[in-house]
Amino acid sequence: xxxxxxxxxxxxxxxxxxxxxxxxxxxxxxxxxxxxxxxxxxxxxxxxxxxxxxxxxxxxxxxxxxxxxxxxxxxxxxxxxxxxxxxxxxxxxxxxxxxxxxxxxxxxxxxxxxxxxxxxxxxxxxxxxxxxxxxxxxxxxxxxxxxxxxxxxxxxxxxxxxxxxxxxxxxxxxxxxxxxxxxxxxxxxxxxxxxxxxxxxxxxxxxxxxxxxxxxxxxxxxxxxxxxxxxxxxxxxxxxxxxxxxxxxxxxxxxxxxxxxxxxxxxxxxxxxxxxxxxxxxxxxxxxxxxxxxxxxxxxxxxxxxxxxxxxxxxxxxxxxxxxxxxxxxxxxxxxxxxxxxxxxxxxxxxxxxxxxxxxxxx
Ligand code: NAD
Ligand code: GLY
Numbered sequence: 280x281x282x283x284x285x286x287x288x289x290x291x292x293x294x295x296x297x298x299x300x301x302x303x304x305x306x307x308x309x310x311x312x313x314x315x316x317x318x319x320x321x322x323x324x325x326x327x328x329x330x331x332x333x334x335x336x337x338x339x340x341x342x343x344x345x346x347x348x349x350x351x352x353x354x355x356x357x358x359x360x361x362x363x364x365x366x367x368x369x370x371x372x373x374x375x376x377x378x379x380x381x382x383x384x385x386x387x388x389x390x391x392x393x394x395x396x397x398x399x400x401x402x403x404x405x406x407x408x409x410x411x412x413x414x415x416x417x418x419x420x421x422x423x424x425x426x427x428x429x430x431x432x433x434x435x436x437x438x439x440x441x442x443x444x445x446x447x448x449x450x451x452x453x454x455x456x457x458x459x460x461x462x463x464x465x466x467x468x469x470x471x472x473x474x475x476x477x478x479x480x481x482x483x484x485x486x487x488x489x490x491x492x493x494x495x496x497x498x499x500x501x502x503x504x505x506x507x508x509x510x511x512x513x514x515x516x517x518x519x520x521x522x523x524x525x526x527x528x529x530x531x532x533x534x535x536x537x538x539x540x541x542x543x544x545x546x547x548x549x550x551x552x553x554x555x556x557x558x559x560x561x562x563x564x565x566x567x568x569x570x571x572x573x574x575x576x577x578x579x580x581x582x583x584x585x586x587x588x589x590x591x592x593x594x595x596x597x598x599x600x601x602x603x604x605x606x607x608x609x610x611x612x613x614x615x616x617x618x619x620x621x622x623x624x625x626x627x628x629x630x631x632x633x634x635x636x637x638x639x640x641x642x
Contacts, residue, residue: 281305282495283502287421287509289441289516296421296445296505300494303334303448306409307342313444314380314405319346320370322393323384324353327411330454335384335409346382347373351392358392358427360436366396380405380443386412386459387419391434394425398440408442411451413463414546417470417504418525420445422512439517445505449497457582460492462546464581465528467500469553470507472574473527475619478503479577486580524621527613528553531635534598535587543584550583559626559634560614570618586642592635599631 281299297309310317319339323332328350339346349369351357383393383406390408397406408420426437452460471479481500482489488496508525515521532552535543543551557574560566578585589595599610609625616622 282498285502285505285509287441288513292423292441292516294442294444296447296509298416298447298449298498298502298505300498301448301450302446303331303409303451304338304341306335306446307338307344309444309446310344310380310382310407311342314407317344317378317380317405318375319344319380319382320349320373320375321346321382321384322349322351322366322396323389324351324357326353327385327389331384331411331451335382347375351389353388355388355428357388358434360427360429363392363396363399363427366392367400370396370400375400375404377401377404380407382407382409383420383442384409384411385415386410387415390415390420391425391437392427394423394440394442395427395437398425398438403440405443406440408445410445410447412455412459413452413501414459414466415463416447416449416452416501417463418466418508420447421505421508422522423516424518447501447505449494449501452492452497458544461582462544464489465546465550465553465578465583467504468577468581468583469525469527469549470504471577472553472557472615472618473524473613473621474507478507479618482577483580490581520623523611523623524613527615527621528556530599530602530610530612531555531595533602534595537598538589538594543587547584550578550585551587554578554585555634555638556612556614558638559612559631560616562630562634563614563624563626565614565616565622566618570615573618587639588642589639592632592639595635595639596632 281297283298285296381397383390397404410416410420423439423441425440426434429435485496528549532549535548554574557571561571575585612626
């Protein structure tokens with residue numbers, strides 16, 4: 280049953296996020312209602328297809344929506360121009376036109392790739408996000424950032440292109456690996472710290488149910504997270520200001536992913552990055568020590584790392600130097616001026632170095 284619907288109000292690009300438990304059988308009806316009698320290109324990978332393909336296809340058959348399956352490789356390497364080119368080729372060979380639609384069934388990789396293809400194929404074809412990882416359900420499927428990677432940088436080739444609808448079945452999370460589940464939790468913890476209550480209390484009070492992937496509480500936290508993201512995207516769709524707060528914990532997080540050679544995955548690196556951002560906020564007189572401790576407690580609670588050890592800060596600074604160049608001369612951090620009140624600040628080199636040295640020694 281669909282339990283929650285979140286609106287993303289963006290004028291003529293507005294859409295709804297449907298959230299429920301064991302609802303894949305209803306997907307085609309919703310697609311028909313929102314997109315009309317389209318023909319669909321179903322883009323997914325073999326792993327997700329094995330788990331959930333038959334449910335989606337049965338639903339499409341019942342509603343008489345014709346479809347063609349396009350399988351892409353699993354993993355980040357699928358977010359490339361060469362895979363996109365193969366997908367364009369299949370769409371052309373199978374005769375897809377602008378009036379048809381793409382269904383992206385999978386995690387953030389499938390969603391970003393399929394969304395990018397949708398935004399460029401015949402100058403734009405409708406697409407539906409059906410996210411099946413926790414990260415995709417609370418973050419990547421919402422907000423219209425779609426991209427592929429370039430050998431010189433992640434997400435460098437992309438567009439802003441909103442889906443026609445997002446359809447979330449939290450029951451699909453039952454098959455997700457522990458590590459990918461924890462990675463999604465890191466983004467939910469991020470929303471809790473940038474927005475505050477009631478999500479922050481819910482994460483502390485209902486930890487056991489959340490960790491057991493109870494579908495009722497999952498529907499609730501996915502809905503809250505999507506609402507928080509929707510509100511920010513509505514205020515700053517093109518990422519010109521406020522949307523930057525979604526990068527809380529990401530500045531050091533990206534450096535950790537890169538310096539560790541991706542031994543820390545995105546969620547783990549962001550978790551450590553949030554504790555660092557909280558410490559930096561405290562050092563600059565914005566956040567109380569008890570709130571830094573709260574970061575550590577909540578992050579530990581969900582099996583994510585809250586610190587790391589490194590003998591030198593040089594490599595981290597080098598990676599962050601690249602970001603600094605792109606933001607015209609300052610290290611830009613999302614800090615907290617109290618829990619629930621993110622602020623974007625340029626941080627002085629000396630403050631950053633002192634905070635980073637202390638943080639990486641503690642770990
Ligand atoms: P992913 O898509 O690689 O999925 C992780 C793994 O889980 C994959 O092996 C996938 O096949 C598998 N999987 C998917 N659903 C499953 C299920 N229900 N059960 C079992 N296994 C399942 O990774 P991700 O973490 O979902 O997404 C990461 C990507 O998202 C990155 O490329 C990142 O850049 C992007 N991203 C985009 C945005 C955005 O705003 N567009 C935001 C955050 C992240
Ligand atoms: N994941 C960050 C954003 O959507 O802006």
